[in-house]
Amino acid sequence: MIDCLAVDIGASSGRVILGSLQNDRIDLEEIHRFENGMVEKNGQFCWELNRLFEEIKIGIKKCRDLAVQPVSIGIDTWAVDFVLLDEQDQLLTEAVAYRDPRTNGIMEEVDEIISREDLYAKTGIQFLTFNTIYQLYSLKKNHPEILRKAKSFLLIPDYLHFLLTGKKVNEYTNATTTQLVNASTKEWDQDIITKLGFPLEMFQEIQKPKTNLGGLKKELNEEFGFDMEVILPATHDTGSAVIAVPEVEPTIYLSSGTWSLMGVENHFPICSPKALSYNFTNEGGIDGRFRVLKNIMGLWILQEIRRNFENRYSFAELAELAKTSGINSIIDVEDDRFLKPDHMVEEIQAYCQETKQTIPETPGEIAKCIFISLAERYKQVALELEKLFGNTYQKINIIGGGAQNAYLNQLVADGTKKEVHVGPVEATTIGNLVAQYIALGGIENIDQARTIIKDSFTVDKYSPKSNEEVESYEC
Template sequence: MTKYSIAVDIGASSGRLILGYLEDGLLKLKEIHRFENKIVKKDELFCWEADKLFQEIKNGLHKCMQMGIKPDSIGIDTWAVDFVLLDENDKPLTEAVSYRDPRTDGMMEQVFDHIMKERLYLETGIQFQKFNTIYQLYSIKQNSPEVLEKAKSFLMIPDYFNYLLTGKKVNEYTNATSTQLVNAFTKKWDAQLLDSLGINKEMFHEIKMPKTILSNLSEELIGELGFDMKVILPATHDTGSAVISVPEQDDSIYISSGTWSLIGVENYFPICITKALDYNFTNEGGIDYRYRFLKNIMGLWMIQEVRRNYQDLYSFAELVDMARSAESFKSIVDVNDDRFLKPENMIAEIRNYCQDTNQMLPIAPGEVAKCVFDSLAAIYKVAVAEIEEIFEKKFQKINVIGGGCQNEMLNQLIADVTGKEVNAGPVEATAIGNIAAQLMALGEIGDIKEARSIIKDSFEVKKYVPAQHILN
């Protein structure tokens, strides 16, 4: 009997519920519900609308019933690092504050007053980014210590939604590692690190792995929805789910391309060495205790904001076409500069950077778009070189997965600047990986190797080769 799994995949600008199931040995997908997600300002903080997002999850499940579909399971993935704190009555003490909020400005340096930077990296293996959970929590400790004193539960965004579905409180492994509070070797919350910062370690819950069947729905939700199903932990970190869709290849690097670009390789142990620290690579947890050795790069957020600044006058496809027409424009920006994290106007900030670095200013929309795409390709090239230096080997291919793999211009740029074959796809990598983890938990798929074989057979991948190879 066919098993139906629902992937709830929520990103920075939208969320969706996608139904997945096996048919004739292939994985089939059907979109059930799509909804908007955005950051709003509440009490001078930039926040996610967590309650609204959970209502949208329930709206999607109601649609399933209207379509005559009864899912066997559901799994939720979102972005990383953000969280909700609950009090002794399980009521939220805080809004779900976004990592883009400036409350973490200067917090990283204050944390280093308590913990040596090198020690923090050697124990957690996590890339230094000012918005990591550790710096968010330290900001609360500094500015609202009474909140931490009342906190009895720390739940990351998917953990919180799972709690609302089931009444069960756990912390899922792949997302927990992004906090910079999990020891890379013990795979547990780092009690010494938490003690050093004066953060109550009792509010953190047991860390559970992807493929864990958490529970059935709560009785209250069964009554509301009219059916029951299993709540299964996928890799709740969206990149953790997306990487499940990457083929098993020792000679390839992946780029999970969306609002953020995550470029790296899958590994079986953390690489917490000085060179990895110097290049600011991270060792995030993956399925089956694999590690995602990668660098977090500002991704298509920049072109999303550019489009918004143009008041959505142009589609993404039109911006790509205009960028192709601006072939002579050559200015490059550092996409990882903090000025691009949440500027008031992305176009103005790009021009300011070019002015500050004595480069030609992009004026026309096509020049602005080409500046973004060229800049992304340039930083990918640097990251590829750093990965090859750390691993002391050359990689032959780059797998681009996620929504950004539909940008054919950027795919070709990546091939050209790196000199490597680029395989683009699947587009729905995160939802696919989420569903694959659920189907493994349900016994429909044996292991990740089988899952990747099924995914490879089920979804289209486009190949791009460097321009000089075409000429040859």
């Protein structure tokens, strides 16, 4: 049996999960769960990295208390956000969150230096206002003294791995989301970095998933009472999640959570004008693969309306209320106005009023508006993927926490006219563990891993209803 720890941290919570591989089966046990979220510091929305690291340490100590000694540990988080360290490895910046408005208007300024066509041809990355490239340019514009002092650039999981090991690297899958990595060479694009005036020396050597960084720092070894290897998973949480799609044949995947990531795994990047016109991204994956996908706002919108309603309704209750609602208004879930509005419910209502649709009023109507809007966007992206690849896909695999929403799953099946396979829910954690198991020799390769995942975890299926049974939307 091989025991490994996967640390999976999302925008609202984090988990330390023990994964046990034995007899071609993976079993999961939650060791520690903790909250995460943005806090306001000096007028900016930031992540509490020191607290998150303390939560990771608590999870490791709980293993000790359970008399479990994992062989290795790996950390995955969301993408694009980073910290800068000075020559003494001290933080120069807070970990500013991607929803902070500091990048407003920055994309257009970068366009004046490097055209979108040239930037996309080099990186193949989707244009999003909060990409690392725009965060860094905002810092250069408003706080150039910080960049002048910067000696190390570390994305969030890179920094957490540094705290464990004392070693500074930039992991490949997360590095690609910065829009600063060349899709062909899989290395930092020095031309882009130089043109934008970023210090080239602050970027670390890019390391691929499955890289073993070695053991824990001595003081942590002593604190925990045992040592373990620190192995890089795909540190971008979607990169780990896609590893756990239980399919060997090509399929459309939808990683459903705070963000929805919908795409196809490919063995080379597609940086063509057609891919640019669809604004698809070519994020790095394990074993040199690429995740050709679209970032969609996702269940963040639903999370925010729950907050607006003071969390009086669970996700399941909102889905039930939505089922009985007659409203069919839809919103553009990718509109930046929904990235971090002051009040999500009011923003949705304003959008429907501006587009001359029925204004949702009740919790059920607002929830249904979100659900059918997401399903409509998934349908559009599925069609774009098929046009881009010149292929017709027979099914969609939904993974991640959002896969637990049966109402949305059925809407996706109805809208796309495809069979929808759902699960595993813990895809990110499983993909994190798989990278460690392969590095340790417990699993041979990704194909074997996906067969094991298919046998270890339940997958539900949803078939599309007939046209007569499916509701129509207002627009």
